[in-house]
Amino acid sequence: MIVTYALIFAFAAVSLSLLLTMVRLVKGPRSGDRILALDTLSINAVALIILVGIAGATQIYFEAAIIIAMLGFVSTVAVARFVLRGDIIE
Amino acid sequence: MSHDILDICIAAALVIGGLFTLVGSIGLLKLQAPMARLHAPTKASTLGVGSILLASVLFAYASGAPSYHELLIIAFLFMTAPVSASFIGKVHIHLGQNRKPLPKPARDRIWATEAKREEDTPDVLEMKADA
Numbered sequence: 001m002i003v004t005y006a007l008i009f010a011f012a013a014v015s016l017s018l019l020l021t022m023v024r025l026v027k028g029p030r031s032g033d034r035i036l037a038l039d040t041l042s043i044n045a046v047a048l049i050i051l052v053g054i055a056g057a058t059q060i061y062f063e064a065a066i067i068i069a070m071l072g073f074v075s076t077v078a079v080a081r082f083v084l085r086g087d088i089i090e
Numbered sequence: 091m092s093h094d095i096l097d098i099c100i101a102a103a104l105v106i107g108g109l110f111t112l113v114g115s116i117g118l119l120k121l122q123a124p125m126a127r128l129h130a131p132t133k134a135s136t137l138g139v140g141s142i143l144l145a146s147v148l149f150a151y152a153s154g155a156p157s158y159h160e161l162l163i164i165a166f167l168f169m170t171a172p173v174s175a176s177f178i179g180k181v182h183i184h185l186g187q188n189r190k191p192l193p194k195p196a197r198d199r200i201w202a203t204e205a206k207r208e209e210d211t212p213d214v215l216e217m218k219a220d221a
Contacts, residue, residue, distance in 0.1 A: 003149070006101035010142065013108030017115030017135075024118050024127075032124055032181040039174055040118055040131035046163065047111055047139045050146050054104075059150065059157055066163050073170040080177035084184050 010051055018044045035079050042072025096152045103145035110138030124182050132175040140164050 021044060025037035046065045053061035078088050117130025143160040150157045 002101045003097055003104070006104040010104040010108035010145075013112040014142075017111045020115040020119045021131075024115075030124070030185055032178055032185055033127060035181060036128060036131060036178050037118065039178070040115065040135055043131070043135050043139050043167065043171075044111060044115070046167070047107065047142045050139075050142050050160070050163075051104075054146050054149050057149075057153055059155070062157075062159055062163075066159075066166070069163055069166055069170075073166075073174055076174040077177055080174070080181050083181050084177075 007051065007055055011048075011055075014044055014047045014051060018048065031083055035076060035083070038079070039072060039076040042068055042075075046072075093152065096148060100145050100148045100152065103141050103148060107138045107141035107145060110134050110141060112138075114138060125179070128175060128178055128182070132171050136167055136171040139167060 018041065021037050021040045025034055025041065028034045028037055046069050049061050049065045049068065053059065053065070081088050111134070114131045114133070114135030117134060118127055121127045121130060143164050146160045147158060150160075
């Protein structure tokens with residue numbers, strides 16, 4: 001029972017933080033803030049997918065979570081390198 | 091009895107994870123300087139997601155089918171968060187968002203023997219113009 005309430009709280013907190021990150025993504029003054037917001041967005045998406053997995057009591061969502069984590073890191077590095085050097089693979 | 095303790099541990103990990111994720115995003119939204127904004131998500135959000143993944147491991151253990159591959163995601167996130175933070179910091183430096191103007195140089199006194207005429211020592215540029 002206590003796990004159910006904690007799960008509802010965690011769903012609300014992670015969803016709210018996704019919304020706040022989206023606000024920063026739209027508002028962010030320059031590209032550095034937008035890259036940071038995208039990185040945070042992918043990390044929060046991993047948390048949300050894991051929460052869905054806990055709520056459904058299944059292990060199916062693990063692969064989706066690890067793929068989103070890896071793609072988030074790779075895309076963050078790619079965009080940061082593009083802003084830094086004007087090219088991704090030199 | 092041990093099942094109750096496990097339930098409490100799962101609930102605590104979920105609540106801590108949700109709180110830290112929320113704190114990271116609030117920091118990302120509310121902090122003023124770009125370099126300060128870098129601090130909030132890279133540390134707080136990573137810890138929050140790690141806590142939620144730990145809750146998932148504990149939940150799988152409590153429900154009778156233990157699986158530990160969430161630890162893989164924890165290790166991956168904890169290794170990659172500093173790397174991406176360093177890249178984003180480099181982007182901030184590259185864009186010059188925290189650049190201040192250089193300080194003005196001190197007044198030039200030229201020679202120690204002229205120290206007694208300290209008040210009316212002319213500037214270096216004026217002396218060169220005179221010469």
